[in-house]
Amino acid sequence: MKFEELTIHVIPHSHLDLSWGGGYWLCTLASMDVMLRLLNCLKSDPEYKYTIEHVYAMREFAAHARRSEVNELIEAIRDGRVDVSGLYHGTEENLPGPENLARQFLLGKGWLKRRFGIDTKIAWSMDTPGHTLQMPQLLRKSGIELYVISCGCAGPRLFRWTSPDGSEVLTYTIGAYNLSRFLGLRSSIDEMKKKITWYLEWIGDLINVKALILDDGGDWSRPCLETLNNIRRWNEAGNKPTLKISTTTEFYEAIKGEAGRSPLLKGEMPTTWVYTPTHYPNVAVWNRRAEYSLRAAEVMETLRMILYGDGLYPKSELTRCWEQICRVMEHNWGGRDGDVVGMEREHACRVAYHVGRDILRSAIEHIASLIEPNGEGLAIHVFNPTGSLGYGYAEENIDARMYGGEFKGHVYLTDSDGNPVPIDLIERIENEDGSLRGFKIGFVAKEIPPYGFRTYYVRDSDVEVDVPSALEAFENGIENEYYRVKVDGCRVSEILDKIHGRNLVGDGFFELTAFSDRSIDLKDNIGEVLGVEEEGKFRIKRGKAKAKIIIESSILNSHVRKEITLYEGLRIIDLSLALDWRGPRYCQLRVNLPFKFDGKYVYEVPFGRIILPDKIDYWAPYGVPLRYDAEQMERFRWPNIESLKGLREVQNWIMMEEDEYRILLCTDSPTYDFRGHLQHVPLRTVYSCGDPLLFYNRRGSYKWSYRIITGVNINPELEGILFMTPLETVFSWRRDLCRARRMTPKLPHEYSFIRIDDENIVITALKRAEDDGGIILRAYNASNKERTVNIKVKVPFRRVYEANLLEEPIEEISAGRDEVRLKFKKWEIKTLRIII
Missing domain, CATH: 2.70.98.30 (Golgi alpha-mannosidase II; domain 4)
Known part of the structure; x- marks a missing residue:
């Protein structure tokens, strides 16, 4: 392609890291300064355009700026002079769990649309060191049509990136960011003439579209009219290629007609910052624990709300926690004041974990108050807040005073069928006078129904009951x-x-x-x-x-x-x-x-899995052609390339496969x-x-x-x-605090609230909708085959809709009274909105 035929779209932006340049508040102030200077540029020159990299910056500006300033910015967005990326922030996509990643769109584009009615179709992800396998599907299910990245692809500038389910998103890789600084757009025409020609020759074999992006912005860089003035001087002097100041949406409109001719690429872009979690080890661990704590809390509290019919749901508490743990997954770890930011991140994750635990405990104690045990002895209800048959080691304190009579001296445990269960006597709890107060026991609970519970019974005996154990x-x-x-x-x-x-x-x-x-x-x-x-x-x-x-x-x-x-x-x-x-x-x-x-490794990524490849042909950091040869290693001086051969960020598991074993x-x-x-x-x-x-x-x-x-x-x-979601036990509950406001159902001593007839369908969320209009259920097909499944929720439905990641209904689905039949493509993610 001749360079003279190109149009270079210069897109002003600022890379607004949430930390890195300093602590969170310092970076928020820097971001505020950028936004205020943007308003000045928009007022000073009606041709100025801009793209805001993420919604987090908008949220902070809306929270702290004057209302008149916020209104000015929103008007510029509606007029098409300013774009906003639909992502919550620049997420390190391979690190967060599946719901953490999915909520980025709800907290990003979802917030922007609910608050201001702005339905952005573009997303930017600058400086993020890799991109996860299912990102195209998540983007499409959020209404994003163009994804602009700076790292990860060594192939052509424009390509169609596809997820395993077949979802495609048009993707453009800049190959770096802050290009305008290096190419002289804020300096002089003479410098631009030398460097723009050199740059186009350098990336010439990667140009496959008649329009290119040249970004104008670095870390907290301030909007500047000098770039626009130099563009005018360049074009007026007849220089080629033509430069044009644009928004990302204008660039998309210019190239979407060529999308069908762009190559189709698939697979993950492995992160080159794989060591990031090793600098704040507790943050990585506690963020993951917090996500699964919040997921379990949402499930059981939603079920409690339905059972009690009271409409009470701790939405604000849960939303604050999701905002915090999603913010922690921003791509910058370290930087100036990184030790302080690291402590703040760890604290946020620990708080979210414990808030989730508090809500979960409250929910299961309320549900337990509705159970009618039918065995002898004192009931221990074991809850399983996951979608498969649960198992695990459970511990519980046994209050001897609750027997209502004289304690006989020996305690043993049976399951709901009356079969003795081996127990460990962990602790004998005595009163101050030495009399028996109770015991702490441990036991293995098995086959706990998905999203349900099973009841065990504590009994006492005059003699010790010997229960055999294979240990x-x-x-x-x-x-x-x-x-x-x-x-x-x-x-x-x-x-x-x-x-x-x-x-x-x-x-x-x-x-x-x-x-x-x-x-x-x-x-x-x-x-x-x-x-x-x-x-x-x-x-x-x-x-x-x-x-x-x-x-x-x-x-x-x-x-x-x-x-x-x-x-x-x-x-x-x-x-x-x-x-x-x-x-x-x-x-x-x-x-x-x-x-x-002697086999192959498979590891988990959000909503998917990867078979570890022997080589990677087209993914690389910062657009570097990845061939693993010494000449190119020397040319690009990127020492991390070799590590891509084997270092990875994984989710909850790694599987080693050898034949069928x-x-x-x-x-x-x-x-x-x-x-x-x-x-x-x-x-x-x-x-x-x-x-x-x-x-x-x-x-x-x-x-x-x-x-x-x-x-x-x-x-x-x-x-x-x-592994990430332990079983929960309830032995005694505060009946005075767990009283239903309406007539509530009585529950048997073993029960499952949700059943799926195919274990390859994995539920990741059951929660109340953000607008309080129904229940959200999200699940995905963890297999390479299409599957038709029945999902049975023991709650009467009025209507069921398939929804997007913003929880907006797309189309109504035919459903029974409490059951819905769904067809999943391989590795497809589906979100349902259930009206009860």
Whole structure:
């Protein structure tokens, strides 16, 4: 294509990071200054145009600016002089969980449309280091038609990016941002003549459309009329190509006719900032915990609201929490005042987690007050706020005074069918005078109905009731029906899958190694070994429901505590790693996980899964052609390219597939290295590229959790959700506080509120609609096949609509009284709006 035939659309913007340049409030003030200067430019020159990168900036401006200033900006948007991207902010897309990512559109474009009636069709994602697999589907289901990015694609400038379900979004990659500064648009015509020609020649093989974007803006850069004046001078002098100041929508209108000729690309764009979570390890873990806490709270509180018929729902509390944990997933971690921002992020996630727990506990206690037990003894109701049959280890305090008579001395437990259940007597609770007050017991709960509960019964006896258990402990290990775990001098020597007769692990499994790491936070540069885990001591604790090996050791003067746990009757192995870090700077810590298998890795991403590729042909940071050859590595000087071969951010699980056999590793932390044997990278103590004096010393206490499941038929999505969403128990409740305002139904001692007849359909949300008009249910098909399923909600429907991610109804769906039949394309995400 001849350069003279091109039109370059210069789009002014400002990259308004939520932090990075300083703390949140400092960056909010900088953003406010940008917006006020934008209003001045719009007043000064009627031809000036602008694109606001994300809705968060609009929300902050609307909250803090004068009403007249907000009205001026909204008028400019409606007049087509200013565009707003539909995203909440520049999300690091591979990090948030599925609902965290989906809510970005509700908090972004959804807020903009509800508040001001503005229906934006474009989205920008500047400086975000990768883009997740299902982003095209999420964008399309939010009404976004053009996605503008700066990182990730080394292919042509314009392409159609597609999700596994077939959704396409037209995508344009700038290849970087702040181009106008480098090409002289705010300097002089002479500089522009030299640099624009050089730039077009440099990217010439990537130009596949007659219109290009040249962005005019950097970090908190102020809107400037000099760019527009230089564009006028350029065009008046007859220079080519033609430059035009534009909005993103104007650019889209200019190129959408060529969309059909653009190539179709598919797959994820792996993040090159894969180490980001290692700088704030607690933030990454607590953000994930908070999401699943809020999801469970929304489900059970929605069910409580329906049962009680009172219309009460803590929408403002939940919305504030979602706003906070979504904000935490912004792409900037570190920078100036990064230590303060990191603490604020961790605090926000912890608060959201506990608010979710509070709402969840209230909901299940209210629901429990409606249950009519039909067994002898005191009832323990075990709740499962997930969409599959639940299981897990539950603990509960038993108040002996509630027996109503003399306590006989021995307590035992039965399930809802009257079968004895093994228990651990964790604690004997006594009054001050030594008399018995109660017990704390632990037990394994199984087959808890999805989005429902099952009741167990505590009974007492004159004699001890001996309930057999398959758990065994020996000198250097533990075992149950499914696994045997052995240690040798504090080293894990064997994890035997007894059913399939294979040792799962190699040498050094679950051991820590510390490496020298002299790079900045974004780079991959492992040096020599600084330290290995020192020999420590181990002990074994065995109960009838749970047995564990506890290993205590140290590395680099830091105390390490590891636990490996087996349960009676459960085919899972739980592992935990607690670290009191006191190590040095310039260090990278790794957990070795050498599983013995000969096959392929599969890992979870939001609403999807990835088979780890041997190579990546067209994704790269900042538009760098990715061929893995020395010449191009030298040309572009991007040391992180090599790391794309094996470093990834994962969601709840990694699965190792060997023929029909599966090893599933569930995890609550995202950064893994697949090069060689599997390694978890939980922590780094390097410095920030945004502040060379900010070291991530990260001294303090941390805890990471894992779970191993093996077998042939494993549903990794459901197992990952169960791993992140523990069972909840209710023994006694405040009947005086859980009184229904209307006639409420009585519930049996075992019940499921929602049933899906296909376990490949995964529910991620059940909540009240933002406008209070019905219930929102979101689910996706976690398989490569089309599926037709029945979703049964034991609530009478009036109408059911398919909705978009903004919760707006699209079309009505034929439904029964309490059941709806849906057809899902492979990997399709569906949102329903249910009117009850």
